[in-house]
Amino acid sequence: MPLPPLTSYRHDRRKRALITLAGAIDLDTVPLVRASLERCLRDGIRTIDVDLTLVTLCDCSGLNAFLNASRRITAAGGTLRLHHPPRTLVVMLDIAGCELLLLGVPFGQLSPPPGYTPVTTAPVPPHRPVPPVPPVPVLSGGAV
Template sequence: MTHSPTLTLTVRRPADSIAVLEVAGEIDVDSVPVLRSRALELIRQGSPHIVLDLAPVEFCDSSGLNTMIGILRYAKDRYGSLSLAGAPPHLARLLDITGVGHLIPTHATTAEALRRIGVPDGAPGEKEDL
């Protein structure tokens, strides 16, 4: 588990090349460096397909959206992908209004995102303590 004062990240790996990064708390200018560095580290470690589980997100500002776009670009440069899952209503609206939801695939649940990537039955995988 990776933690900042306003953000907690938990990783699980349902398949070799896929990591689910559960994001809890606030995604803002102070916490995005933690999110960015952890996601890019997972990609460098051999999980180029990242699913951000956003269900526990309480707040997200424009720096969070910009970070998601940066993670997407980094993943695509390494033949990977970024998917968003479980965005709460306030974040889903922000993704829709800004167009980020059209740029990055969004799904109602993590299991749905995993199925779209090709993980059978949206396998949950094991959590990693960081």
């Protein structure tokens, strides 16, 4: 089943913009994300909020676009904040250690998107050290 195309809607209020994205952010659709964020900068917008509630997928190309935009917006004296990111993006942000940069709050303190049901997992048993393997004697001269 093909993924839905990405749509972008922008609502401005003075020097602040809310960009609402819906659909999948991937290699094919990330140019729309980049263009939307770049257009805000060109228009003098310095506070950009991105609502990702309706985003079904965001791959690493989307993460890269958000990180590059954040760098450029910060350099221009502004801020970029992502709201209600899909789970895959939250995990990528957490692994990359940049959730504070884009989300403004630590990973564990994010409010879940509407309708989100947390996944429960079994507790992980404590790590037990593996006993050392005894050395194997080396034989010299010929086949074993």
